[in-house]
Amino acid sequence: MATIHVDGKQYDVDGADNLLQACLNLGLDIPYFCWHPALGSVGACRQCAVKSFRDENDKMGRIVMSCMTPASNGTYISIDDEEAKAFRATIVEFLMTNHPHDCPVCEEGGHCHLQDMTVMTQHHSRSYRFTKRTHLNQDLGPFIGHEMNRCISCYRCVRYYKDYAGGTDLGVYGSAANVYFGRAEEGTLESEFSGNLTEVCPTGVFTDKTHSERYTRKWDMQYAPSICASCSVGCNVSPGERYGEIRRVENRYHGELNGYFLCDRGRFGYGYTNLKDRPRHPLIDGATVTSDVALGAARGMINGASKVIAIGSPRASVEANYALRTMVGAASFYDGHATQEGELVKLALQIVRDGPVPATTITAMEDADAVLVLGEDITATAPRMALAVRQAARGKGRALADEKKVSDWQAISLADLLQRDSYPVFVASVDSTRLDDIAHATVRAAPEDLARLGFAVANLLDASSPAVAGLDEATAAQAKAIADALAAAKKPLIISGTGAGSTAVMQAAANIAWALKAKNDATGLALTLPEANSYGLAMLEPQPLADALEALASGAADTLVVLENDLYRRAPKAVVDAALAKVKSLIVIDHTATDATARAQVVLPAATVFEGDGTVVNYEGRAQRHFQVYDPKYYDASLAQVESWRWLAVLEAASGWKILDDITGACATAVSGLAGIVDAAPGAAFRIDGLKIAREPHRYSGRTAMRANQAVSEIRQPVDPDTPLSFSMEGYNGVGGLDRPAALMPYAWAPGWNSPQSWNKFQQEIGGHLRGGDPGKLLFAGGATQAYFTDVPAAFTPSGSGSGFRVLPLHLHFGGDELSSRAEPIRERASTAFVAIARADVARAGVNGHATVSVDGELVQLPTFISDTLPAGTVGLPAGFAGVPFVAYGVDATVSGG
Amino acid sequence: MSTPETVVKLAELTGKTQEAPFVLTDDERHEIEHEIAHYPDARAASIGALKIIQARRGWVPDGALEPVAKMLGIGAAELEGVATFYSLIYRKPVGRHVVKVCDSITCFMVGYEDIKKTLEQHLGITHGQTTADGRFTMLPICCIGACDKGPALMVDDDLHHDLTPDNVVGIVEAYK
Amino acid sequence: MSLEQELLVRPLTARVNLEAPMDIAAYEASGGYLAVRNAIRDLQPADVQAKVKDSNLRGRGGAGFPTGIKWGLVPMGPDAGTKYLVCNADEMEPNTFKDRLLMEGVPHQLIEGMLVAGYAIQATTGYIFLRGEYVKSAERLNAALAEARAAGLLGKNILGSGWSFELSVHTGAGRYICGEETALINSLEGRRANPRAKPPFPQIAGAWGRPTVVNNVESLSNLPHIINNGAEWFKGLSQGKSKDGGTKLYGCSGRVKRGGIYELPIGTSAREIIEEHAGGMRDGYTLKCWLPGGASTDFLMPEHLDLPMDFDSISKAGSRMGTGLIMAVDQTANMVSLVRNLEEFFARESCGWCTPCRDGLPWSVKMLIALEEGRGRMEDIEQLTKLTKALGPGRTFCAHAPGAMEPLQSALKFFRAEFEAGVAPAGTADADANIGLTGVVVNAKVA
């Protein structure tokens, strides 16, 4: 704690902060550009100048940069000082000498930090009368627009992209007044985290290209607090809608999860919800019908069935899955994960929920000082974790700075001290990963061998955990190096998950974490899961999917209800075909056209995450609520997509579920582990000052004309009975009281702060937790000590001859995720399907450019990618890719030339 | 996983003729390695390495960035950031001889502009340009430490001072 | 005077030979490397530091910071690890040509100076950061280094002392900002030459995060003599002309009769330098004003000529001694043009890191051109005055832009009328014109 004096008032602040951060924490406004809460101070823009005085008697003072000055005890400063104010206005004026003043046509306009700061400094009339320098722009790929003339050279983009996110293809070129930020050559930005440039850039240089074509100002979009559906991290997002389309997804700050940053899949993958050809009307045998007709048909099928079973979905909400389970009964409710995946998710629950090491938050991961990633390519399977692990590695800079008495916000000094050093990160995975660049060591092996390595590490840490028989020398040495680093760490972190498809890998990871935990309470652990609501589904304890398909194939059940799921992604094609061939009635509730909807007699159109309310449970066991962004019916009354649980509530009339709170409450009561979901966000009755919370900014314009093409009279705004949010700009919009529950923040805005920087206004302290608590409710309370897992697998032995190869799933950031891969910009960014084969095996397989791969009887031709890292005897198939067969763990494929 | 995203896309493009890739000569490679040995971190040799390329090729061709960056353990964008920062690294082709005319204050005061004008008339180019025959490129340079003998210029590595509009043409003409 | 005697009066330049600098044999014959040999044999590093501190040698790079005090921040002791000594031989300050003389004329002296400094701070590695254009300096330094290495003065376990020190030449590739010591460190590391924030000071965390001392060529070249002859001798060299000690390489350029470099007692007056050593103005020319020590110092007037040229006296007169190389401005010079040239230099050489420097300097140039061409406005003069504040000390990230403001603010102070003469009459087209001065910059890949 330190006492500082600002313009004659005394405040208590954290003396470890810089003055800028300390003042922002106090709610005092100081304009800034180059400083960013996640990027630290570099003192480049000189915008944050204040007057500093030696003591209370010093009347002269001197100008200092608040971001570069510690908030030490006894500091006297003035923000209001005339000289400081004039200097700050001059800085904006300097920045504007080359700026094109093109706000009216600039996509940053309305959420632009430069605009905000210009207004804040009150610079309004220009005295510069000369020409401006102009730059050429680059095509940076499908995600990011580039307009260099708007650049104010704050260097944030390179500092974020290069230093923070580890990207290598964005740089700063030139010098003096001719500095250029872009790629060395035009081309697609390679980082999976490039989208954050749109929020990091304080002006309109880097903008969201996916938004461009259907551009709408920030104040003219309608928002809701939402959760990214692209992986199990559950990053908080703020999608914006206009005219019945999602037009942009922005980061929604969460102090324990995503912080200020998202991955590109999450940010740019929303396009599937806008697809014209997705189910929006009920269908019977492919023909559009009314909801009543469809429901009647479905009811008839269910009533007339010999036996109805249902398959749930890890990408649907807890409520939807619970409604389905209620309708068919727990015994007939089956897992929407692939069978083995379902087992893995159950195992993950056992480890994370019931075990002694609960899941580590993303922000806590950033503090780790030794990381082992076992079996995962987290840049693909839980991307936001990868960004956090990068910060953990860089965290050594803070420790070095500490030794030299340098503050941890001195970003450049930290980097200079760190040079190429980092905290140890080990990546053990089946093939190269996108985190290898920061790894102190990498291990490439088949899952069995990764598990053996993991068990060996655990055994070194605690001899009472099982030993690994017959470990080769090299692996033993690797295990020793990893164990030593983890044991030496203050905050070791183990990351594993379902990505390798192997229970042994996850068990080994658990053993390591548990062995460490016995010695070091700060041990962290995280297990990634297949989908956004994998835990939510698993906690409803569904029966294995294989049993459902078996029951159908054998005729034990004749009617199937499928919830938001494409069965062809969950089991071999032949098996699904055989099961569906026997089904008398297939009812599919989904928002997306899949091979399953194509075969259904009845399709009930579901709401996407953007169109409905619901609760999902992330990798930590955090229940989070996503809210409906807009009501499609407002634009077209014939549109019928509603949350899946609503369809089911009608089918199961006895349930009595009318609004979201009804079903959430019912589920919480019925399923003990899920009791906490009602607290994921306040219920429908919640009000602030008697008001609902406005989804639309208070400057939302054109509403009365919005439907003028249909009718001149303005229809009433949709009513939202489910939530405390209103489909309107009327309602509470954050002015005046900033302590509203963070789970109900549709978008970030505060007076004078239109840009994403306004999140600073809603945090308990800058970059920390949100006021009113970070969104969501942790369902896992931390478990008891568990016995070590003891099933150490035998080493993998390649078949060595013939055309048989073990198939390994390869995870890619783009193209494998079911929903986002339907979005055009993601498709553009994704690779084509391929089969990867170890260089050593090329001759054996006889492949040459292309290969014919046969898995479980499914035959596909794929281009080959020759890998120098894939273990011999294996082939890799990109998981979840269109045109790539479903692969169960441990399955062999035959691969041949052609 | 890391590679297929780009590699497979390249595979799709096969058939499209590609420019012959830039190759570092063994000589260049050795000299860069020698340079690297002077420092605790290879990247410190970045300016030296660029100068090694430039000494042989007159400038730093685009294709050099990638292989040189690799030797230094940095990204090509990072190296380009260095290459474009420093005024004596040329990222565009220059003439066989680079005439660097000191335009700093002392030379300016004692006749830089006359020298510049004479050269412009004689060579038919101005700063930043190269003669059509590829013989000369003209660039301004800051104070080259010959102020007591200004105006001064450098042709390549040679310093010439006490220039007058009368002697400057002869001086550059000596360079073929 | 014998060389021996001369070395006691003009220690820095007594041995300078630009045609054929002394090889190591000749240098040693004249007493060279004795300072290192003696220091290593007889003195602890702390003793060497103490001697230099006692001598009150003030850095000759321009800022005049006492060398001994600078060294005092360096962590010492057996666990201090890798430390660097860097010689700042970037000499790009306009009107500065003194370090070149020392490097081309007596390279062994600099190497010996670096050995003394390196021993004093127990540096493990040294670099001479030399501007790329000084090709002859590089050749001569490298030749001298090879000789010194062969003589066992560089490398492992020097002279059996247990102290090892590697030294090499690192050449730059342009950019004045590389002379700023923290930008220099970035450049040495192979990065863009943006300055670094202080603290941490380089002595604590400099090159590659390790303790690093950056000293100017002239500062370092003084060290062997201080060791040989003692602090009191060094202080006495100024002959009572200044409270600072030592000689200083002064110089003079412009339309004077004998421009050049002169090693004189520190505190020698500008009048003596210009009128005696430089022989006064050429016939037909009179002194209008003068820059005491490089482009980043304030203009002084003829009435300041009798001031002793030392850091404190010149500073009291509102300028800085800087590098101590005087530029004599004659009566034919147009001050607006001179300042325009200076600001063009500073604008071009800005590293582009901080806003006031990057964007303010080009603006000043445009206004100065307008005034130079008679197309200026009164507001331009006001704006220029505002810039001198906004780009002043503390406002920018490093001292580059404040340096740029020194000649501007002093020219505005002493020669305002010349600026006002460039104001176009109200209502004329010129006064209203938007003056275009920058073309289209097609990204940054400029030659």
Ligand SMILES: Cc1cc2nc3c(=O)[nH]c(=O)nc-3n(C[C@H](O)[C@H](O)[C@H](O)COP(=O)(O)O)c2cc1C
């Ligand atoms: C823009 C700028 C350029 C500089 N250029 C040089 C230079 O070329 N040579 C030099 O010795 N010092 C230069 N300096 C001063 C150095 O930063 C540093 O103070 C000096 O090298 C320290 O050496 P000394 O203590 O021996 O004087 C420059 C400073 C600035 C701000």
Ligand code: SF4
């Ligand atoms: S004043 Fe600023 S922009 Fe100018 S050289 Fe220094 S840091 Fe760079």
Ligand code: FES
């Ligand atoms: S925010 Fe402080 S200098 Fe940029």
